[in-house]
Amino acid sequence: DIVMTQSPDSLAVSLGERATINCKSSQSVLYSSNNKNYLAWYQQKPGQPPKLLIYWASTRESGVPDRFSGSGSGTDFTLTISSLQAGDVAVYYCQQYYNIPFTFGPGTKVDIK
Amino acid sequence: EVQLLESGGGLVQPGGSLRLSCAASGFTFSSYAMNWVRQAPGKGLEWVSVICGSGDSTYYADSVKGRFTISRDNSKNTLYLQMSSLRVEDTAVYYCAKSRGGSCYSGNDYWGQGTLVTVSS
Numbered sequence: 001d002i003v004m005t006q007s008p009d010s011l012a013v014s015l016g017e018r019a020t021i022n023c024k025s026s027q028s029v030l031y032s033s034n035n036k037n038y039l040a041w042y043q044q045k046p047g048q049p050p051k052l053l054i055y056w057a058s059t060r061e062s063g064v065p066d067r068f069s070g071s072g073s074g075t076d077f078t079l080t081i082s083s084l085q086a087g088d089v090a091v092y093y094c095q096q097y098y099n100i101p102f103t104f105g106p107g108t109k110v111d112i113k
Numbered sequence: 114e115v116q117l118l119e120s121g122g123g124l125v126q127p128g129g130s131l132r133l134s135c136a137a138s139g140f141t142f143s144s145y146a147m148n149w150v151r152q153a154p155g156k157g158l159e160w161v162s163v164i165c166g167s168g169d170s171t172y173y174a175d176s177v178k179g180r181f182t183i184s185r186d187n188s189k190n191t192l193y194l195q196m197s198s199l200r201v202e203d204t205a206v207y208y209c210a211k212s213r214g215g216s217c218y219s220g221n222d223y224w225g226q227g228t229l230v231t232v233s234s
Contacts (some may be wrong), residue, residue: 001175040220042158048156049208049224061122061222093158097218100172102148102160 023094035081038098115139120229135209146212150207166215227232
């Protein structure tokens with residue numbers, strides 16, 4: 001199984017400041033035949049289901065604000081919130097869909113400082 | 114508008130069975146892979162199972178393999194999860210989630226609100 005790790009476990013950022021979350025996979029999730037990274041990012045607010053933010057590691061889902069961006073390739077990925085808003089308080093998960101089982105990272109909790 | 118509505122959760126004793134349903138609307142159900150993902154109370158997300166577009170390919174997490182069965186009825190736009198030999202550690206909110214494409218190998222762009230399964234004596 002591909003093991004997903006995230007860092008930090010939690011972070012507190014001032015409103016308007018940048019938040020950066022890292023995700024690492026135990027093996028590459030880059031499929032060489034199409035040069036796509038099989039990596040997604042989700043946001044989960046309390047009491048709500050997860051919401052897809054980013055897929056193919058860097059493609060923003062329709063309707064997601066452009067302050068959310070994804071980057072990275074192979075085994076190392078980053079989710080960046082360029083200017084944190086109050087409504088961004090949530091737990092963020094990365095997930096690989098390169099190999100079954102489709103494993104999630106443990107999550108990173110983002111709060112306001 | 115895409116909607117996914119889970120049902121069938123509840124309290125069941127260890128060793129018991131339960132069938133979850135997920136009624137889908139707002140998209141061509143038969144064209145998309147569908148997943149079940151669960152979340153134990155206060156814990157992270159755990160992928161459980163996926164069924165690819167036509168239903169001929171199904172896959173499971175090791176933790177549920179041999180006990181859970183995913184299926185779909187494309188005529189009813191409904192996804193199912195038959196759970197048997199339930200264990201206390203299966204207690205979780207179960208979400209159905211739509212894949213972005215027909216392939217199993219894509220992210221999940223829509224999620225239901227979830228249904229709570231509690232396994233306890």
